[in-house]
Amino acid sequence: MSTNAKPKFAMYWAASCGGCEIAVLNIGEKILDVDANFEVAFWPVAMDAKYKDVEAMPDKSILLTLFNGGMRNKENEEIAHLMRRKSQILVAFGSCACEGCIPGLANFSNQDEIFKAAYESVSTINPDHIRPLSSYEMPEGTLHIPEFNPVLKTLDQVVDVDYYMPGCPPESHQIAAVIDLVIQVLHGEATLPPKGATIGVGNSTVCDDCPRTRNVKVIKEFKRIQLMSEIDDKLCLLEQGIPCNGPATRQGCGALCPQAGAQCIGCYGPAEGVVDYGSRLIAAFASVIDSNDPDEIDRILDGIPDPAGQFYRFSLAGSLLRSGKSAWNQ
Amino acid sequence: MQRITIDPITRLEGHGKIEIFLNEEGDVANTYFQIPELRGFERFCVGRPVEEMPLLTNRICGVCPEAHHMAAAKAADAVYKVDPPPTAKKLRELLYSGFYFTDHTTHFYALGGPDFVMGPDAPVAERNILGVIHKVGLEIGGKVIQARKYGHRIVEIIGGRKVHPCTSIPGGLTKGITEEQRKEIEEIGKWGIDFAHFTLKLFNDLVLGNKTYLDLILGDIYTHHTYSMGMVDENNKVNFYDGKVSIVDPEGTRIGKYAPSEYTDWIAEHVEPWTYLKFPYLKKIGWKGFVDGKDSGVYFATPLSRLNASDGMATPLAQEEYDKFYKTLGGKPVHQRLTTHWARLIELLYAAERIVELATDPEITSPNFHTVPTQTPTEGVGIVEAPRGTLTHHYKTDERGILTEVNLIVGTTNNYAPISMSVKKAAQSLIKKGTVVNEGLLNMVEMAFRLYDPCFGCATHSLPGQMPLQVTIRDSNGNPIEVLKQFC
Numbered sequence: 027m028s029t030n031a032k033p034k035f036a037m038y039w040a041a042s043c044g045g046c047e048i049a050v051l052n053i054g055e056k057i058l059d060v061d062a063n064f065e066v067a068f069w070p071v072a073m074d075a076k077y078k079d080v081e082a083m084p085d086k087s088i089l090l091t092l093f094n095g096g097m098r099n100k101e102n103e104e105i106a107h108l109m110r111r112k113s114q115i116l117v118a119f120g121s122c123a124c125e126g127c128i129p130g131l132a133n134f135s136n137q138d139e140i141f142k143a144a145y146e147s148v149s150t151i152n153p154d155h156i157r158p159l160s161s162y163e164m165p166e167g168t169l170h171i172p173e174f175n176p177v178l179k180t181l182d183q184v185v186d187v188d189y190y191m192p193g194c195p196p197e198s199h200q201i202a203a204v205i206d207l208v209i210q211v212l213h214g215e216a217t218l219p220p221k222g223a224t225i226g227v228g229n230s231t232v233c234d235d236c237p238r239t240r241n242v243k244v245i246k247e248f249k250r251i252q253l254m255s256e257i258d259d260k261l262c263l264l265e266q267g268i269p270c271n272g273p274a275t276r277q278g279c280g281a282l283c284p285q286a287g288a289q290c291i292g293c294y295g296p297a298e299g300v301v302d303y304g305s306r307l308i309a310a311f312a313s314v315i316d317s318n319d320p321d322e323i324d325r326i327l328d329g330i331p332d333p334a335g336q337f338y339r340f341s342l343a344g345s346l347l348r349s350g351k352s353a354w355n356q
Numbered sequence: 357m358q359r360i361t362i363d364p365i366t367r368l369e370g371h372g373k374i375e376i377f378l379n380e381e382g383d384v385a386n387t388y389f390q391i392p393e394l395r396g397f398e399r400f401c402v403g404r405p406v407e408e409m410p411l412l413t414n415r416i417c418g419v420c421p422e423a424h425h426m427a428a429a430k431a432a433d434a435v436y437k438v439d440p441p442p443t444a445k446k447l448r449e450l451l452y453s454g455f456y457f458t459d460h461t462t463h464f465y466a467l468g469g470p471d472f473v474m475g476p477d478a479p480v481a482e483r484n485i486l487g488v489i490h491k492v493g494l495e496i497g498g499k500v501i502q503a504r505k506y507g508h509r510i511v512e513i514i515g516g517r518k519v520h521p522c523t524s525i526p527g528g529l530t531k532g533i534t535e536e537q538r539k540e541i542e543e544i545g546k547w548g549i550d551f552a553h554f555t556l557k558l559f560n561d562l563v564l565g566n567k568t569y570l571d572l573i574l575g576d577i578y579t580h581h582t583y584s585m586g587m588v589d590e591n592n593k594v595n596f597y598d599g600k601v602s603i604v605d606p607e608g609t610r611i612g613k614y615a616p617s618e619y620t621d622w623i624a625e626h627v628e629p630w631t632y633l634k635f636p637y638l639k640k641i642g643w644k645g646f647v648d649g650k651d652s653g654v655y656f657a658t659p660l661s662r663l664n665a666s667d668g669m670a671t672p673l674a675q676e677e678y679d680k681f682y683k684t685l686g687g688k689p690v691h692q693r694l695t696t697h698w699a700r701l702i703e704l705l706y707a708a709e710r711i712v713e714l715a716t717d718p719e720i721t722s723p724n725f726h727t728v729p730t731q732t733p734t735e736g737v738g739i740v741e742a743p744r745g746t747l748t749h750h751y752k753t754d755e756r757g758i759l760t761e762v763n764l765i766v767g768t769t770n771n772y773a774p775i776s777m778s779v780k781k782a783a784q785s786l787i788k789k790g791t792v793v794n795e796g797l798l799n800m801v802e803m804a805f806r807l808y809d810p811c812f813g814c815a816t817h818s819l820p821g822q823m824p825l826q827v828t829i830r831d832s833n834g835n836p837i838e839v840l841k842q843f844c
Contacts, residue, residue: 149750283522
């Protein structure tokens with residue numbers, strides 16, 4: 027069978043954990059559909075190909091690229107530009123590429139602080155305060171490692187992105203559905219969503235999929251989950267005082283964490299139409315606080331011990347805040 | 357001076373890159389294994405509530421999030437000085453055993469195994485999991501896929517999610533399991549014992565029965581005499597979830613065991629300017645560079661080191677295999693690093709047996725899966741054995757449990773120095789004046805680090821399992837004079 031006739035597919039990881047790749051591999055037999063309908067042109071976890079091979083391809087010769095991981099160093103950015111040039115459709119795949127994810131929390135710190143934590147830690151013996159250098163002369167020759175960026179950027183802060191597919195990681199059934207859609211488009215049986223759309227998701231929030239009962243009851247205090255003697259397994263976690271991110275978070279995972287007794291931490295990013303995730307979540311929390319007394323409201327809000335992390339846990343790098351001030355002060 | 361760059365594109369935690377420098381005679385002068393990525397978890401977790409650490413540090417690695425989830429939960433327990441109820445500890449260990457079962461299966465069939473089942477010199481196109489399935493039969497391929505699914509199923513039942521589990525909190529878990537779920541897990545465990553036995557037999561038939569492989573395994577190329585590390589229970593048997601960390605010297609004498617809270621007495625980390633990853637070593641012995649021996653603080657932390665550092669396995673069938681392992685290889689400790697693949701299968705069997713033990717424990721379905729912490733949070737260390745090495749999480753918090761300091765020594769990091777040494781030794785042994793650098797030879801260099809199942813690494817959990825390499829040999833002006841590639 028000639029493989030040249032098939033459209034090309036690529037998947038790449040920048041600064042990421044590998045969980046997105048595992049989620050794709052977990053789609054099981056759907057992988058065979060990918061194989062039947064696409065020529066896999068570049069996918070480091072699954073097959074061999076080199077940057078040079080991709081560079082040698084004509085521009086726009088890859089139909090679909092799923093790009094995961096954040097832009098942590100110069101090399102990540104270079105490959106983002108390369109994949110943009112070579113791809114017709116570039117998808118920011120997973121939370122890191124879409125909005126920065128957990129590693130984006132590094133944007134509250136500057137490079138010196140990040141390096142100090144790593145290279146002067148309690149178990150590190152480093153009397154000469156050595157730091158990794160992008161270029162270093164050894165007796166045998168010069169050694170290079172990519173330069174660390176002052177902030178972690180999302181994919182669309184570096185290149186133009188066609189679609190966003192959130193989740194940490196995107197759930198396998200959502201990935202399978204997106205692959206089905208693209209195959210239908212290839213066969214002329216469907217059309218692509220408008221550029222800039224968020225795909226592989228629902229249009230509502232995590233709460234819509236959550237089987238827990240909501241009574242729109244208001245709360246007098248926020249609680250730390252480990253300090254609760256009992257958690258009602260039928261009742262909305264937020265109504266029990268647990269700061270659950272469900273109301274601001276996009277539907278897509280099937281409300282996995284709340285069903286396991288754990289609060290939603292927001293990995294699917296902002297719900298449809300929400301510009302800034304943190305602002306929406308603040309509004310959602312404000313709406314369940316049962317008080318009109320400013321002092322009491324302050325006391326209730328003190329029950330959220332880490333507001334920055336609570337409201338921008340996954341979305342800091344892509345949020346309106348973009349990054350903490352200290353990161354820009356280098 | 358000639359320079360060979362091995363740039364393994366396939367990797368998980370950044371791109372591992374190997375630079376091999378040849379001298380004027382064409383022999384290997386030196387090698388550098390560089391890790392070109394840092395994300396900074398130790399910094400940006402500061403300021404976060406400690407109960408979030410099992411969720412945040414999951415995101416260090418999507419292949420072994422279970423290990424970070426567990427180490428973080430145990431460190432958070434320690435921060436609050438709370439002892440989770442027995443059911444919680446057993447459920448966590450059960451989840452973790454399911455994870456080990458999946459992880460070790462993947463490594464043997466997709467990553468390390470193909471080198472042996474197909475042979476290190478086999479055509480690259482066959483040296484992958486598809487080649488393995490072709491050789492051993494499609495039915496077995498189906499079993500491998502089933503084994504991976506089953507392990508993930510246990511993670512999902514107890515951890516709430518297949519990737520990045522979410523149920524461990526300080527003091528225990530957010531949920532328990534039902535009798536129906538318990539039965540499902542028990543059946544998986546029983547199936548797993550058969551599967552592990554089958555896999556050990558496969559290894560026995562294909563590898564131990566083949567003199568060429570045996571010579572390769574027992575030869576000098578892949579041998580290093582360093583300290584061995586591994587977690588053990590109160591009877592000094594291997595344990596993945598809890599216990600003390602045992603260290604034995606290159607002659608097999610146990611030099612000590614440390615509790616998690618004592619790790620800084622034993623472990624220190626060294627920094628080099630040409631890589632983002634640090635080099636842990638034994639503090640009491642000291643950093644002497646990339647050298648073997650009793651005077652060098654270099655240790656390794658893998659399935660093989662865990663067997664070396666223990667007195668045996670806690671389950672009967674795995675113990676039989678443990679005895680056979682050391683009897684066949686001439687006693688403890690074993691230093692021939694390629695035997696790590698065999699040791700990994702003994703751990704696979706142990707994981708399956710442990711799944712059945714825990715799933716049939718009368719306490720496992722108890723609703724008593726959480727203890728509310730009552731003490732003021734301060735400081736704590738949690739250690740588990742990740743498949744790729746001892747994983748240490750160390751947290752300090754303020755009185756509200758907000759993190760003020762975080763230190764992590766991640767599984768693979770333990771092995772950074774030994775991997776670097778193994779790569780250098782393999783390169784020196786295999787690349788000599790007049791030796792043509794060919795694909796099979798490069799694969800044998802690659803085997804030197806694949807046996808550690810490194811997580812920054814390249815070979816780790818890739819499909820179909822062959823780590824692609826490109827080697828560029830450059831003249832003294834940096835111009836490429838030869839490019840060699842190996843493909844899946």
